[in-house]
Amino acid sequence: MFAVVGTVPRENFPLVSGKVLVDGSEIAIGDERVPINRGTPALLAAFERTAKTLGLESPFAYLAGDIGRGNGSALLYQLLEDDLPSRDFSGLVLHYIMPEIEGHRRMLKGVGGMKKKPFLVADAGAMYVGKMAGLASRYDLFTPDVGELAFLADEAAPHPFYTRGFILHEEDRVPCLIERAYRHQNAPRILMVKGQTDYAADSGGILGTVDSPSIPALEAIGGTGDTLTGIVSALVSSGMDLVKACLKAFQINRFAGQLANPDPSTQVDRIIEHIPEAIEKAEKTGEG
Amino acid sequence: MPLELFRKRKAPQVPESLVDRGFLVFHNTSEVIWAERLLKSNGWKIAVKGPPPEIRTGCDLVIEFPLMEELNISRLLRENGTPPIKAVPVTDPLLEPVDLYKITDYGKFLMVRAANMKICIEKESALIVNVSGGGCPDVPYLAWEMVGKTLQEAPDPALIGQTLCGYALSLAFEEGRRLCSQ
Numbered sequence: 001m002f003a004v005v006g007t008v009p010r011e012n013f014p015l016v017s018g019k020v021l022v023d024g025s026e027i028a029i030g031d032e033r034v035p036i037n038r039g040t041p042a043l044l045a046a047f048e049r050t051a052k053t054l055g056l057e058s059p060f061a062y063l064a065g066d067i068g069r070g071n072g073s074a075l076l077y078q079l080l081e082d083d084l085p086s087r088d089f090s091g092l093v094l095h096y097i098m099p100e101i102e103g104h105r106r107m108l109k110g111v112g113g114m115k116k117k118p119f120l121v122a123d124a125g126a127m128y129v130g131k132m133a134g135l136a137s138r139y140d141l142f143t144p145d146v147g148e149l150a151f152l153a154d155e156a157a158p159h160p161f162y163t164r165g166f167i168l169h170e171e172d173r174v175p176c177l178i179e180r181a182y183r184h185q186n187a188p189r190i191l192m193v194k195g196q197t198d199y200a201a202d203s204g205g206i207l208g209t210v211d212s213p214s215i216p217a218l219e220a221i222g223g224t225g226d227t228l229t230g231i232v233s234a235l236v237s238s239g240m241d242l243v244k245a246c247l248k249a250f251q252i253n254r255f256a257g258q259l260a261n262p263d264p265s266t267q268v269d270r271i272i273e274h275i276p277e278a279i280e281k282a283e284k285t286g287e288g
Numbered sequence: 289m290p291l292e293l294f295r296k297r298k299a300p301q302v303p304e305s306l307v308d309r310g311f312l313v314f315h316n317t318s319e320v321i322w323a324e325r326l327l328k329s330n331g332w333k334i335a336v337k338g339p340p341p342e343i344r345t346g347c348d349l350v351i352e353f354p355l356m357e358e359l360n361i362s363r364l365l366r367e368n369g370t371p372p373i374k375a376v377p378v379t380d381p382l383l384e385p386v387d388l389y390k391i392t393d394y395g396k397f398l399m400v401r402a403a404n405m406k407i408c409i410e411k412e413s414a415l416i417v418n419v420s421g422g423g424c425p426d427v428p429y430l431a432w433e434m435v436g437k438t439l440q441e442a443p444d445p446a447l448i449g450q451t452l453c454g455y456a457l458s459l460a461f462e463e464g465r466r467l468c469s470q
Contacts, residue, residue, distance in 0.1 A: 009429035038420070039428035068426025068450030070357065096425050098451070099356055101308040124423030132307050147404050147421065158307055158355060160404035160423075161452040162383045219392070220399045220408040222420035222431050264397040264408045265417035 002119075002237045003060040003087070004047065004230075005080065005126070006040025006095035007072050013065025015075045017083070020061045022048045025269055029061055036269045038223035040095045043123075046230030047093075049275040050252070056238050060089065070098040073125075077103030085113030092118045093233045094126030095226070099159065104129045108138070119236060122188070123229045131186050132158050139188035141242070143229045145219075146174060146195040153177040155184040174199055175206055192246045194228055195219075198254075200246040207243050210250035215257045223268030228253045231275065252278045307379050310355035312365075312372040313343055319370050320349040326368055327351070332361060343374075343381045352378065356424060359458070360450040386456065389463050398467060402459035407434075414439045414468050424451035439465050 004020070018030045022045050026033045036045040040063065047059045062079060066072030076097060084092075084107075092111065097103075104126075111117065120139045122130050127142050131152055136142065144152060147168070151160040154167045167177070174193055181187040182203045190207075193199040197211040218224045232249035236242060255278035260271045314320050320336060327334045332353065339350040351372075353361055358375050365371050377383050386403040397417065399408040405427070408418040415438050419431035426449050434442040439461070446458035 007425040007428075009425070009432050037428070038431055066425040067429040068424060068454060069360070070354075070425070070450075073425055096423065096428060098425055099308060099423070100354070101305060124427075125425065126423075128423050129308070133304060134307070145404075145421065147401065148423075151404065156380045156383060158377045158379050158383075159452045161385055161456050162377055163386055163403065164383070165386070165388055168386065168388055216392075217394065220394065220397065220406065220418050220420060222418050222435070224420070264394050264399065265410065265415075267418075 001057050001060055001089055002047070002091035002093060002233055003062060003089045004040065004044055004093045004095065004233070005062045005076060005097065006043065007066035007076070007097055008034050008041060008063055009039065009067055010034070010065045011067050013063070013072070015064045015072070015079060017062045017079070018060065019058050020044045020048055021058060029063060034063070036272060038268055039226060042223035042226040042268050042272065043093070043095055043230040045269070045272050046227035046275060047234045049272055050231050050234035050279065051237070053276040053279045054234070054238060056234060059093075059233070066098065070100065073098035073100065074103060077106050081106040081110040084110035088115060089118045091121065091233065091237055093121040093229065095124050095229070097125045097129075099125045099129035099132055101129065101133055104133055108135070120188075121229065121233055121236075123225065128159060134185070136186045136188050141190050141192060141232070141236075142188045143192045143194065143225065143232065145225055146193065149174065149177045149181065149191070149193050152186045153180040153184075155186060178206070190242055190246060192228070192232060192249070194225055194250070198250040200243055208247045210247055210254065213254050213258045215254060215262065217262045217264045217266065218257045220264035221262060221266055221268055221271070224253065224257065224271065227256070227268060227272060227275070248282060251282045255281045308355055309352050309378045310358060310375050311337070311339065311343065311378060311381060312351040312353055312361070313339065313374050313376065314350070314370070314372055317349050320351060323351055323365055323370050323372070326365065326370070327353070327361065330364060340381055343376060356451050358452055359446065359455040363447070389460070391467070398464070400460045400464045400467065402463065403456040405453060405456040405460050407457065407460045407464050409439065409464050409468060411468065416442055419457065422453035422457065424453035426450045426454045427457070430454060430457055439468055
């Protein structure tokens with residue numbers, strides 16, 4: 001089973017853990033419900049929809065309320081240090097969380113206490129802190145967009161806010177940024193870069209790309225990167241070959257976007273609704 | 289010769305425990321002491337240190353602080369009359385915040401990106417239709433507070449955000465306002 005770790009944007013939301021189900025426009029975990037709009041709830045909804053369609057297990061989640069003050073993130077880091085050694089998750093997906101070195105160290109201590117190292121995915125704040133700590137190579141998968149890739153490629157930047165301009169100017173040259181991120185050991189086993197063209201890469205270079213259907217509006221829609229991370233995590237949890245899972249996830253995310261017929265004002269829950277149909281379409285076309 | 293070679297400089301080596309920290313630089317020592325009291329009384333984990341050579345301004349003290357929370361801390365200092373001259377990462381005090389904007393014109397909509405944050409606006413109504421990007425926990429909160437409101441009605445992320453992602457969103461928000469007022 002895979003576990004997802006992240007925060008939800010409600011100050012009074014308690015620290016909770018358990019299996020996640022999608023119920024209409026909300027995710028349900030224990031007695032708590034959270035709207036699926038973006039962030040970790042969107043990742044969880046995409047994971048659950050993919051898993052349900054493919055007959056896989058729903059994700060487990062550790063969630064806490066945090067509106068940016070770091071209090072919920074601190075609770076999550078502490079819980080992971082304490083709880084993970086008694087768990088046997090095959091994968092851990094780390095998402096919206098305050099990038100904080102000491103908390104990250106404690107979380108990795110918890111991972112180190114597990115009997116078998118889980119497959120480690122990081123996106124959003126968890127990806128930032130993994131790179132910041134110089135421990136990106138401990139992870140199996142990062143899912144940056146092109147701007148975040150520039151941050152990974154900039155060995156000096158502690159946060160994307162400080163990415164140097166001469167590297168940001170390289171954004172049209174994704175393969176160069178990927179090479180630079182690996183050269184400075186700021187990338188995991190596999191990088192999934194989402195953009196106009198999606199790239200799967202490792203330290204040896206580009207492993208595959210997906211560039212159709214092309215839906216420019218998706219870049220503007222908050223949560224479309226979160227859905228991609230959710231979809232690929234579900235596919236990897238099925239035991240699928242990692243590179244195949246990355247390319248298939250790119251394809252499914254694009255098809256779901258296409259089926260929603262979006263414009264830049266579309267909200268991500270409408271795209272998540274189309275994931276089952278997008279999976280079917282990807283199977284039929286044999287793409288990805 | 290690649291431009292990068294001209295810009296290469298050796299960043300100071302800092303212990304791993306300090307890579308998520310920053311320095312607040314002030315005009316003089318009395319401001320540092322005052323800011324230290326204010327921040328400590330508000331529960332921040334900070335420390336007064338000697339500055340690295342790159343950012344010496346004559347004042348021989350700086351405040352080391354959690355860099356991710358720069359927006360929140362700078363706001364508190366500003367509201368109390370002692371804004372820092374600047375805030376810089378401990379890992380490389382010469383790094384500057386991103387000042388490049390990327391604009392995508394979708395016809396009816398305009399998307400502005402600053403660093404890792406994007407805001408999408410309907411041109412005619414100035415309605416914020418989407419906020420995307422980012423990784424700090426205030427991003428989904430800011431999106432929740434801003435999407436569906438006009439640029440005039442929406443809260444300024446500089447006032448309700450907490451982190452560097454919130455800071456980046458405030459830059460994109462300001463640029464969006466500037467572009468939509470033209």
